Amino acid sequence: xxxxxxxxxxxxxxxxxxxxxxxxxxxxxxxxxxxxxxxxxxxxxxxxxxxxxxxxxxxxxxxxxxxxxxxxxxxxxxxxxxx
Numbered sequence: 001x002x003x004x005x006x007x008x009x010x011x012x013x014x015x016x017x018x019x020x021x022x023x024x025x026x027x028x029x030x031x032x033x034x035x036x037x038x039x040x041x042x043x044x045x046x047x048x049x050x051x052x053x054x055x056x057x058x059x060x061x062x063x064x065x066x067x068x069x070x071x072x073x074x075x076x077x078x079x080x081x082x083x
Contacts (some may be wrong), residue, residue, distance in 0.1 A: 014039040
């Protein structure tokens with residue numbers, strides 16, 4: 001899953017660096033193309049972060065400590081309503 005994301009980011013980065021200045025392409029007003037490639041890079045970065053983050057999850061578990069048991073005669077006295 002990360003390989004296509006890295007490829008898309010690489011192509012967009014190459015185009016942002018001026019790699020799309022081929023003959024027939026008007027390079028005077030490239031704000032739209034730059035915004036498009038920056039958007040693609042941001043989307044790919046967020047997808048990569050979410051993908052890597054979902055692979056490593058931290059689960060917090062709490063162990064229950066057993067309560068100290070009362071002696072038998074105290075439990076018996078409670079059951080017989082002596083206390």
